[in-house]
Amino acid sequence: MKVARCNVVQMAFAISYSLFTINYSLATEPPAAATPYTFLGRVMDSTHVAFDGDRTATIEVSDEQGNLLVRTATFTRADSRRNYVLAVPMATGAANGYVVQDTALEIEVTDDLGKVWSGVVVDAAAGVPGGVREVDIVLGEDADGDGIDDQLYKRLKAEWEWSEYWKAGETFDPTKDYDGDGISTINEALAGTNPYDPEDALRITAISRTGGTRSRASGADLLSTSGGSQLAATALTFDAIGGHAYTVEEATDLAAKDWKPCAFTLPGSDTPVNVLSVPFSDGPVPRTVYLLPSNASKAFFRVRAE
Ligand SMILES: [Ca+2]
Ligand SMILES: [Ca+2]
Ligand SMILES: [Ca+2]
Numbered sequence: 001m002k003v004a005r006c007n008v009v010q011m012a013f014a015i016s017y018s019l020f021t022i023n024y025s026l027a028t029e030p031p032a033a034a035t036p037y038t039f040l041g042r043v044m045d046s047t048h049v050a051f052d053g054d055r056t057a058t059i060e061v062s063d064e065q066g067n068l069l070v071r072t073a074t075f076t077r078a079d080s081r082r083n084y085v086l087a088v089p090m091a092t093g094a095a096n097g098y099v100v101q102d103t104a105l106e107i108e109v110t111d112d113l114g115k116v117w118s119g120v121v122v123d124a125a126a127g128v129p130g131g132v133r134e135v136d137i138v139l140g141e142d143a144d145g146d147g148i149d150d151q152l153y154k155r156l157k158a159e160w161e162w163s164e165y166w167k168a169g170e171t172f173d174p175t176k177d178y179d180g181d182g183i184s185t186i187n188e189a190l191a192g193t194n195p196y197d198p199e200d201a202l203r204i205t206a207i208s209r210t211g212g213t214r215s216r217a218s219g220a221d222l223l224s225t226s227g228g229s230q231l232a233a234t235a236l237t238f239d240a241i242g243g244h245a246y247t248v249e250e251a252t253d254l255a256a257k258d259w260k261p262c263a264f265t266l267p268g269s270d271t272p273v274n275v276l277s278v279p280f281s282d283g284p285v286p287r288t289v290y291l292l293p294s295n296a297s298k299a300f301f302r303v304r305a306e
Helices: 001-029 150-161 185-191
Strands: 033-041 043-045 058-063 068-072 086-089 106-108 115-116 131-134 136-141 206-217 220-224 233-240 245-251 285-291 300-305
Touching: 043 233, 068 086, 086 300, 106 136, 150 185, 206 300, 233 245, 245 285
Parallel strands: 033 131, 043 136
Antiparallel strands: 033 086, 058 068, 058 106, 106 115, 206 220, 206 233, 233 285, 245 300
């Protein structure tokens, strides 16, 4: 009986000790959490093809002391311009796992081959709580400083050496147009077309000018020669590739090369935009945009891919 009573006393002591511990931690609670700061954008390889479900990378954000703040390997396609979203936890004061405004950050990306890329985001820092910064991350490097990503150069050179365009004694030059489709090898690689296939190139496949205006009725797109909205009815069609973004430029004098951005609308919308972003999941598909050119009597158009 004596032994049993002794055990009860010990248990009661242990409980009150625990309660004391809880009160103590409440007294030193960290500063209040603030709305996270968000980084979002695209992680791309050196050919500017965005990573997707088949190729995932892991992105880690740490503070300057190396404390991990957030990690993501989840890629979202909710918006074709983005395949990652990172919310960096922020607080009103110093606290473990949180940063305060203007804290410098380290962002590291581990690609699907296990290679770690540091310094891929310039001036990474947490801005105001709730702020958003769009950052595209290109996993490539130009160690020899020729302006062309080294991995991309190696891949294009290797493909060239297996192609019908290789000639003994010739030095590989990515600024050359080997397949003769009018677009240089490096520009084809960046646009996502095959530099060694003349049938594969970014081309305007159709342009029609009705001379009228474009209007919408009952949800359908209509072209009319009178009435309607004031949108131009010049339709331009080109083959777009998923994961790339396209802009249209207009010039009125080819000799002067006075190229400038040309806004356009997309089917089903009257809102002018400057960029057509094609979802990753789309293959090469013809896309039509409705141009809003200047009022020049003559104009030239070109499509730029990135
Ligand atoms: Ca290089
Ligand atoms: Ca070419
Ligand atoms: Ca080609």
